[in-house]
Amino acid sequence: MNLSMRWLQEFVDLPKMKLRDFTEAMTLSGSKVESWETEGEDIQNVVVGKVLSLERHPDSDHLWITQVDVGSDAPIQIVTGAQNLKKGDFVPAALHNSLLPGGKKIKKGKLRGAESNGMLCSVGELGLTVHDFPHAIEDGIMVLTEEDGCKLELGMPIQKALNFNDTIVEFEITNNRPDCFSMIGLAREAAATFNLPLKKHKPIVKAGAGDCRKLLDAKIEAPDLCSLYSNRIVKNVRVAPSPLWMRERLRAMGIRPINNIVDITNYVMMEYGQPMHAFDLRFVKDGKIHIRRAKAGEKITTLDDVEHTLTENQLIIADSEKPIAIAGVMGGEYSGIMEDTNTVVFESACFNGASVRTTARDQGMRTDASARYEKGLDPQNCLPALQRACELVELLDAGDIMDGMIVDDCSDHEPRRILLEVDWINRFLDTDISKEMMKNILKKLECKFDDDTIIVPSFRPDLQHKADIAEEIARFYGYNKIPGAALPGGAQGKYTPEQKFQQKISNTMLALGASEIMTYSFISPKYYDKILMPKDDSLRKSITISNPLGEDTSIMRTVALPSMMETLARNYNNRNDSACLFEMASEYIPTTENELPIEKATLICGMYGEDYDFFSCKGILESLLSRLGIYDWDIKASKEEYSYHPGRCAVLSIDDKRLGVIGELHPNVMENYGIGGRAYSFSLDVKMLYEASQKSITYQPLPKFPAVSRDLALICNADIPVLVLEKAIKKGSGNLLEHIELFDVYRGEQIAFGKKSVAFRIILRSADETLTEERVNSAIKKVIAELEKFGATLRA
Structure with missing residues (x-):
């Protein structure tokens, strides 16, 4: 899950701090940070320039020689092959020794004999698309315009001109925390981590374009697979590019901007964690929506133009004739927003996570929506998210909101209750935390209390037992404050x-x-x-x-x-x-x-x-x-x-x-x-x-007395392993043997057929005295006697 630090400030007034301090604090409180990056950090020495003149290259029919003002003392000359430029255009100019995304380096040089002191950049060369800047073109130089929100100050770094001043932090979110797959969820964690208030926003929708319930009706026919389904209708839809601030936030979160209606659904999904769907009312037959199981063999062609055959265990959204969406996964081919779309239905629903997961797997399609639904979403988040989408429609002047809301609610509104057992938690954590502190920690997480009973918020399905409550208290009390003995059983992890x-x-x-x-x-x-x-x-x-x-x-x-x-x-x-x-x-x-x-x-x-x-x-x-x-x-x-x-x-x-x-x-x-x-x-x-194996190592002092070496060349049967001979030598020499080394094995004309010559060097040493010739010879005789037991004799 990506987090836009600039967007986060809308929910939490974080004090100025180093980014590392923020990420370390969030990780210690349980929201693990994987990485972070600053927008445009892979771009260097690219500035805003203005085209002063263009003239044809004398040796090319497609190259232009341009004079570009980059805010320095004199214009610079850049040769380009783009055909979309004109005098007065503001453009991104990569100067000599500049760096572009992907590690591409730009240096000055010559193109067909004409000096070029850099390069004029396209949208793609800056790591962007025409969806990020709708007035740009894909196959030419990017022309900076105020309509796209660009700043047109000559010599300004392109990052500043394009408003690249956001930092994106990537979090690893576990599957039991679906609430943290949203800006509000991570903002709630940040507020609790830094003990700051969470700035909440309640969507306000003016509406007034007629009663939507006269145009549409929806009914849940499979309440075990859909706990809540809701709609609102937008008339007189005005499809256009989204404003710069919305495009920037979506891009920071890894979402490609499309148009205002589609962007609103994606924006709400990232902000609230609630997937949204918008479809054209024209294609809802008889204005009736049925949330039902598919019929065996029923087919639907989805937005990606792929036909899918459904089974009776898969949940669909259907009108009175046909499926119009695979619930929680993807809409049908006629549910998208088109150029002539006039009336849009916004959908916000809560589908069964296991059902969405198996459907997405069986149909071979995994989407951002299915990835969220399969983790188990909060049905009480559906209506606020729907209201937020309609609020954004009015804010962007993307259409007229109709009065009323279509809602079929089969969800359980009874909150989960868990008794706060202070003594048990302190024993479990080996801490001495007061009841008041425990309650304050839980209140920061939007838990409520009925005396000592915790009323768990609906967006926290992971809080099931008192051990879960202990974990919440531990992570915001501070794991670093809990002694090592707090590990289960007082055990310290180690290898066996x-x-x-x-x-x-x-x-x-x-x-x-x-x-x-x-x-x-x-x-x-x-x-x-x-x-x-x-x-x-x-x-x-x-x-x-x-x-x-x-x-x-x-x-x-x-x-x-x-x-x-x-x-x-x-x-x-x-x-x-x-x-x-x-x-x-x-x-x-x-x-x-x-x-x-x-x-x-x-x-x-x-x-x-x-x-x-x-x-x-x-x-x-x-x-x-x-x-x-x-x-x-x-x-x-x-x-x-x-x-x-x-x-x-x-x-x-x-x-x-x-x-x-x-x-x-x-x-x-x-x-x-x-x-x-x-x-x-x-x-x-x-x-x-x-x-x-030898479990312990015994060290011996360096020897005080000299060693004696002897070489033994033996004749033995060719099938006798050398190891057998080595063991015989070790047995015969006893405790005088310090080292034995095989240095030659020979088979050839000078050795009888079926025999081999094996030569060893043995080193003898006594720990008590200098070895005499007699003692050495005695040891060698014992060695030879042991070797003869295996038919090995000294080579003549």
């Missing part, structure tokens, strides 16, 4: 150890060069086929979503790999040469019937491209486990993982419990996802990682 652990995993993966992704937990059952999951696999039994958006999102995933593969495939199809991605994914394992599934956290990583191979994937995995303080883990080659290449895959475990899997993805999986080349992945059980 498990959450901190998951953050540590994410940070480590990011540091290792992977990019984090987030995917949906619901997938298609077909995804299991794409990763080659067997038909009888227990993981195919998934939780089925009762109201899925479609088959592709119909089940909760039991494995995260399909989601990773979909993301890798999307990157590959978008011509990303390589990718390394990870996700902290949730997998949902069904339990017994009528019980919640087990939500299992899984870390999955996937990669492809020239930068990555199996060892890159393995290196990321090992670095992660090391960073988490997990050292005692096992890895074993596997050919049973259906999604992975047989022989290029391994299962990880801790204490014989499966931790995860790592490997190259199966070629058939790659083909199913349309990924060329090879891809690699690993997945780990996050809960097991947490349980096995």
Whole structure:
């Protein structure tokens, strides 16, 4: 919701203050400010100029050389291709080193040899339209006129000439506050925030052009979908551009000016928050309006020239023959204001929010009106808004108002009552606010009192319970005055150890060069086929979503790999040469019937491209486990993982419990996802990682005694994992081992078939003494003995 600060002053006499102070105060009181901007701030060094002369460019049949007075010592020469100028016209002149909306920079130069010291601007180049300035033209230079309200002082900045002196503040309004989707609603919040009176205006309509009830009648036939419907009639309509002040306010609020009648309906919608509709009385058959449900298959062509087929659950406005509007959404094709329109019916109604929302969704049309109606409007706001529209008609001399008003009211006028429980509120907020202060705060919000009972105003549907009252008191008393202990249960927000652990995993993966992704937990059952999951696999039994958006999102995933593969495939199809991605994914394992599934956290990583191979994937995995303080883990080659290449895959475990899997993805999986080349992945059980991780870090003093290093070159069977050899070395060397490093693996002619040479560098050190040759040799013998258990011998 945009707020015009200049318009706001009409309702609240705000003292002079910095805009930041205003926005911070409004945000702290509950009206969150998203951003703000000043009109024309993206325009620089553009001034009012006057065309002194025009002459044809000697080398062009469409360019003009103009001399323009810009209020400086001498006129400047500007070359233009516009054909709508004449001597004496006032124009916007962009001088050398000027800036226009969109970041367009203007500098002096030459056009076909003629010097041009700037540019004359069109309406569009200033970020405007002909609706903002009706006497301008769209395909030429903007000629400034007093009729459009422009100031014609030479050299004046164009912002001042066009009256660009408003600041627009954008608010994020929650759906439970429909009253704040209006100037009056935000003005009420501002008045309460700064403890100022709200200047109210009661519309006054003179009328006198005959009784409208003789021309029109309206009846609500679906009171569950429409609580109030009202009309007034304007005769002798005089369609013309709106005055400058109205066009400026609409533009500031993000509404395009059209003409006085349409602008009045939009103006009232922005001021009161009440959508309005104006339609031509000629097209209301027999002068009868029926607010009813549509008949199945009934059709209407709306103002945007689109034909819609209606259903019996959708509310329409109809005459005695046909629909003339989709209630709360859009009017019919003949309901607009035309050049020959003479008599206009203003409509102000309150429709059921849920009905408008579903109708707009089903018909594929969302409008400013439907966006407001669907939040639930106040029926008691309809008549004041209708009166305001008629008042503006008289103020703009846009027509003659007829006497009387057509009203069918089915609304409940009984206000909501809530007991003010002072002690409960103070306990709830952990405050000591007096009853008098509480009442004063609520009175600023236009609540009334019957002793200690609050009479809630009709425009505040969100005030339902005593907790809502406590919230209102808290936000205007000041959240900053309430101690931290006022949080529910006295709890202070913080991460759990498990959450901190998951953050540590994410940070480590990011540091290792992977990019984090987030995917949906619901997938298609077909995804299991794409990763080659067997038909009888227990993981195919998934939780089925009762109201899925479609088959592709119909089940909760039991494995995260399909989601990773979909993301890798999307990157590959978008011509990303390589990718390394990870996700902290949730997998949902069904339990017994009528019980919640087990939500299992899984870390999955996937990669492809020239930068990555199996060892890159393995290196990321090992670095992660090391960073988490997990050292005692096992890895074993596997050919049973259906999604992975047989022989290029391994299962990880801790204490014989499966931790995860790592490997190259199966070629058939790659083909199913349309990924060329090879891809690699690993997945780990996050809960097991947490349980096995080192929870605290122990620091050791720097060593006092020197280290001894030894290189061991071993011959062993080619299928023995290096990790097995490393563990044997660690076991044999005991507490003397400080570091072990693999530095060579060799297979070739000098090694027997089925064998490999593996070389390690081990570093030994004692914390108590300098190691002797005898002790080192003894440790090495124990290491060799452990290695021989796996058939590994020293290489000759």
